[in-house]
Amino acid sequence: MSAPLSAALHRRRRRKDAVIRALCLAATLIGLFFLASILLTLLWRGLPALSGTVFTQVTKPPGSGGGLLNPIVGSLIQTGIGTLIGTPLGLLVGTYLAEYARASRLGDAVRFVSDVLLSAPSILVGLFVYQLLVVPFGGFSGLAGAVALAIIIIPVVVRTTEDSLRLLPDTLREAVIALGAPKWKMVTLVCWRAARSGILTGLLLAVARAAGETAPLLFTSLGNLNWSLDLAQPMSSLPVTIYNYAGSAFEDWIALAWTGALLITFGVLGLNILARSLLRK
Amino acid sequence: MSQAAATSAAPPLPARRRAGKAGDAAFALACHAAGVFVLVLLGAIIALLFAGGWPAFRAFGLAFLTSTDWDPVQEVFGAGVSLYGTAVTAVLALVLAVPVAFGIAFLLTELAPAPLRRPIGMAIELLAAVPSIIYGMWGFFVIVPVMAGTIQPAIIDTIGELPVLGTLFQGPPFGTGLLTAALILAIMVLPFIAAVMRDAFAAVPPVYKESAYGLGATTWEVVRHVVLPYARVSVVGGTMLGLGRALGETMAVTFVVGNANRISPSLFGAGNTIASLIALEFPESGMGSLKLSALLALGFLLFALSFLVLAISRWLLRPRLKG
Numbered sequence: 211m212s213a214p215l216s217a218a219l220h221r222r223r224r225r226k227d228a229v230i231r232a233l234c235l236a237a238t239l240i241g242l243f244f245l246a247s248i249l250l251t252l253l254w255r256g257l258p259a260l261s262g263t264v265f266t267q268v269t270k271p272p273g274s275g276g277g278l279l280n281p282i283v284g285s286l287i288q289t290g291i292g293t294l295i296g297t298p299l300g301l302l303v304g305t306y307l308a309e310y311a312r313a314s315r316l317g318d319a320v321r322f323v324s325d326v327l328l329s330a331p332s333i334l335v336g337l338f339v340y341q342l343l344v345v346p347f348g349g350f351s352g353l354a355g356a357v358a359l360a361i362i363i364i365p366v367v368v369r370t371t372e373d374s375l376r377l378l379p380d381t382l383r384e385a386v387i388a389l390g391a392p393k394w395k396m397v398t399l400v401c402w403r404a405a406r407s408g409i410l411t412g413l414l415l416a417v418a419r420a421a422g423e424t425a426p427l428l429f430t431s432l433g434n435l436n437w438s439l440d441l442a443q444p445m446s447s448l449p450v451t452i453y454n455y456a457g458s459a460f461e462d463w464i465a466l467a468w469t470g471a472l473l474i475t476f477g478v479l480g481l482n483i484l485a486r487s488l489l490r491k
Numbered sequence: 492m493s494q495a496a497a498t499s500a501a502p503p504l505p506a507r508r509r510a511g512k513a514g515d516a517a518f519a520l521a522c523h524a525a526g527v528f529v530l531v532l533l534g535a536i537i538a539l540l541f542a543g544g545w546p547a548f549r550a551f552g553l554a555f556l557t558s559t560d561w562d563p564v565q566e567v568f569g570a571g572v573s574l575y576g577t578a579v580t581a582v583l584a585l586v587l588a589v590p591v592a593f594g595i596a597f598l599l600t601e602l603a604p605a606p607l608r609r610p611i612g613m614a615i616e617l618l619a620a621v622p623s624i625i626y627g628m629w630g631f632f633v634i635v636p637v638m639a640g641t642i643q644p645a646i647i648d649t650i651g652e653l654p655v656l657g658t659l660f661q662g663p664p665f666g667t668g669l670l671t672a673a674l675i676l677a678i679m680v681l682p683f684i685a686a687v688m689r690d691a692f693a694a695v696p697p698v699y700k701e702s703a704y705g706l707g708a709t710t711w712e713v714v715r716h717v718v719l720p721y722a723r724v725s726v727v728g729g730t731m732l733g734l735g736r737a738l739g740e741t742m743a744v745t746f747v748v749g750n751a752n753r754i755s756p757s758l759f760g761a762g763n764t765i766a767s768l769i770a771l772e773f774p775e776s777g778m779g780s781l782k783l784s785a786l787l788a789l790g791f792l793l794f795a796l797s798f799l800v801l802a803i804s805r806w807l808l809r810p811r812l813k814g
Contacts, residue, residue: 227709231602237594238603241615241685244678248621248629255632302525310522320526323533326801329732330794331739332623333766334536337790341539345778361532368529392511394518422622425741425766429773449624453742456628467628475625482620486613 249475256472259465264473268437269451272460278470280437284446285474287439288352288431289421292359296420297413300364301402304371304409309397321372328365333425335361340429352438352445355431359420366419370412374405407488414485418478424449448474536794544788546781555788561752561768563775568785570792572752576762577793579669580744581737583758584676589730592681596688601710601718612689619682627746630675635747638674639666643759661757667749670758675743680733687729687808691722728807735801739793741766765793 263277270276303324311317335358343354378401386396402409427433432444433454448470455467547568548555558569599612643664651660695718703713719726749761750771763771769786776783 223709223712227711230597230711234594234598234602237591238598238611238615240591241595241618241681242611245614245618245621247633248625251629251633252625299525299528302522303529306522306526310519311526316526320529322802322805324529325805326798327529327533329735329797329801329804331741331766331797333739333741333769334540334790334794337543337769337787338536338539341543341787342535364529364532392515394514395511397518418620422620422624424622424624425770428770449622449742452624452628456624456631456746471625471628475621478620478622479617482617483613486616 252468252472252475255465255468257469259462259469260472264466264469269435269446269466272458272463275462276466278448278451278466278473280434280446281448281451281470282473283439284352284431284434285421285448287441288355288359288427288445288447289417291353291356291441292363292420293413293417295357296360296363296416297367299360300367300412300416301371301409303364303368304375305397305402307368307372308375309393309401324365324368327361328369331425332362332423333428336426336429339426344430349442350430350432350444351442352431353441355427355445355447356441358426358430359423362420362423362426363416366416367409367412370415371405371409374408374412375401377408378404411485411489414481414488418481418485421481422449422474422478424453428453537791540787540791540794544784544791546784547788550781551785555785556792559752559754563772563782566781568782570765570789572754573763573765573768573789574792575754576669576672576748577738577764577766577796579758579762580673580676580748580764581734583670583673584680584737585730585734587674587677588681588684588733591677592684592688592729592733593726595681595685596692597714599685599689600692601714615682615685617682618678619686623679623740623742626675626679626743630671630743631746634675635666635671637666638671639664643670658756659758662755662759664759665749665761667747667761668757668759669748669755669762672744672748672762672764673758675747676737676740679740679743680736683736684729684733687732688722688726691725691729692718694725695721724807728804731800731804731807735797735804738797738800739766741770745770765789769793 263275264279265277265282266279267275267277268280269278303320307317307321307324311320339354339358339361343357344350347354382400382404383396386400387393391399427447427450431447431450433450434444434446438445452467452470452474455463455470458464458467551558551568555568555570556574557571558567559571560567560569561572562568595615599608599615603611643660643666646660647664651657692714699717699721700713703717708716744764745767748763748767750763750767751761752763752768753760755762769789772782773786776786
C-alpha cells in the first residue's frame with residue numbers, strides 16, 4: 211500500500227524538480243537572448259553607416275552627411291579628465307578603507323556612503339554638478355562634464371581598490387614593517403604593487419562605466435554640434451549625441467546614432483572583457 | 492638568522508627616520524582627507540539639491556508630494572505623477588526581474604556544467620555593462636514595436652478580459668508606456684540581482700547541501716529548503732539593490748515610458764518617472780526659474796528615496812560582505 215504511494219510521491223518530486231530546472235534554463239536563455247538581441251541590433255543597424263567619415267568628420271546638420279568626430283573626441287577628453295581626477299581620489303579612499311580604517315566608525319561611514327554612491331542615480335550627479343559648477347560659473351562646460359564623470363568613477367575605484375588590498379595577506383605587510391619601512395612605503399611600494407591587477411581592473415571598469423554615461427552629461431557639458439576643445443565651453447559627447455540623434459526625425463541622424471551606439475557599446479564591453487581577463491591572471 | 496640580524500641591524504639614520512615619519516604623516520593625512528571627502532561629497536549633493544529645490548518646496552509645501560499638476564504655464568508643479576510612475580515601474584521591474592534572476596543564479600550555482608558557468612555568468616554580467624542609453628534605443632526601436640504589434644494585443648485579448656485585473660491592461664497598444672518601461676528596467680537590473688543571488692548561493696557551505704542530498708532531496712528541494720533559507724537575507728538585499736537602481740534609471744525610461752504627465756489606470760498608458768521628467772524638462776527650464784527648482788526638488792526626493800533603498804540593501808548585504 212505504501213510502496214505505490216511513495217513511488218507516486220517520488221515521481222511528483224522528480225517532475226517538480228525537472229519543471230523548475232527547465233524554468234531556470236529558460237530564465238538564463240531569456241537573459242542571454244536579450245544580450246544577443248541588443249548586440250545583433252547594434253551590428254545590424256550600426257554597421258551600414260560605419261565608414262571612415264564617422265571618424266574624420268564633425269557632426270553636421272541633417273541631410274549633409276557628417277560624422278561623429280567631435281562627440282568621439284569630446285567623450286575621450288571628458289572621460290580622460292574625469293579619470294585623472296577620480297582615480298587618485300578613489301585610490302586614496304580605497305587605501306584609507308583597507309589600510310587605515312578597518313575597524314573605525316569613520317571608515318564604516320565612508321565605506322557605506324561610497325557603496326551607496328556606487329548605485330545612486332547618475333542623473334543626480336548631473337544635477338549636483340550643475341548646481342556646483344554650471345550655475346556659479348554661468349554656463350555649461352566640458353570641465354563640468356569631466357567632474358560629473360569623476361564622481362561616477364570614484365566609488366567604483368574605491369570598491370575595487372579596497373577589495374584588492376584586502377586580499378593581500380597581512381604577513382606581507384608585517385614583513386615590510388619588520389624591515390623598518392615606514393607605512394607609506396609599505397602601502398605605495400608593496401601593497402599597491404601587489405594589488406595592481408585588481409586596482410587596474412577597477413579602473414578599467416570605472417572608465418567603461420563613465421564612458422557610457424549620458425544623464426550626468428546632459429546638465430553639465432550639454433553637448434555641442436560644433437568642433438570645440440575648449441573645456442570652458444559646452445562639449446560634445448558620444449552618449450548625448452546618440453540621445454539627441456536617436457530622438458530626432460531625420461533618417462541620417464538616426465543612422466549615425468546607431469553607429470555611435472555600436473561604437474560605444476563595443477568599446478565599453480571590450481573594456482569590461484579586458485578588465486575581467488586581467489583579473490583572472 | 493639572529494646573527495645576520497645582529498650584524499646588519501645598523502641604527503637607522505636619524506634623517507631617514509624623520510623623513511619616514513613625515514612621509515607617514517603626510518600619507519595618512521591624504522588618505523584620511525580622501526575618506527572624509529566622500530562624506531563631504533554626500534553632504535554637498537544633499538545640500539545643493541535641497542537648496543536648489545527649496546523655492547519649490549516653499550511655494551508648494553507638502554502638497555508638492557501629492558499634487559499631480561505639472562503646468563509650466565501656470566507655474567504649478569507637483570511630484571505626484573512622477574512619484575507614481577517611478578514606484579510602479581520600479582516595483583513592476585522587480586516582479587519581472589527577480590524570478591528570472593533567481594533562475595539564473597540557481598542555474599549558475601547548481602545546474603550548469605562547470606565549464607559553462609564562467610561564460611554564462613560573464614554574459615549576464617555584460618548586460619550590466621551595456622550603457623543605459625543603448626537600452627533606451629534598443630527598447631524604442633526593437634521592443635516597442637514588438638509590444639505594440641504582438642504582446643500588448645495578446646494581453647488585451649486574454650488578461651484584459653478579466654474583471655478586475657483587466658483594468659490594468661486597457662487602452663490602445665501604442666507599445667510605449669509604464670509596462671514597457673518596467674520591462675526594460677527589469678532587463679537592466681536583472682544582472683545586478685542575479686550576481687548578488689549567485690554569490691549568496693555559492694556561499695552556502697557545501698556540507699549543508701550535501702546532507703540534504705544525502706537524505707534524498709532533489710536539487711530543487713535542496714535549493715528551496717537549504718540554500719534559500721541560508722541566503723534569504725542576501726536575496727532580499729539583492730532585490731533592494733535592484734530596486735535602488737530601477738528607481739533612478741533615466742535614459743532608458745525616457746525613451747519608452749511615453750512621457751505624459753498623467754496617472755493612467757492602465758499599465759499600457761503613458762506616464763513618466765522622476766528621472767525621465769528631469770531629463771526631459773530640464774532643457775526647457777531657465778536658470779533660476781521655479782520649474783528648475785521643482786526639478787531639483789524632484790531630484791532631492793529621488794536621492795532621498797534611492798538612498799534609503801540602497802542603504803537598506805547595503806545593510807542587508809553587510810554581514811555577507813565580510814564573510
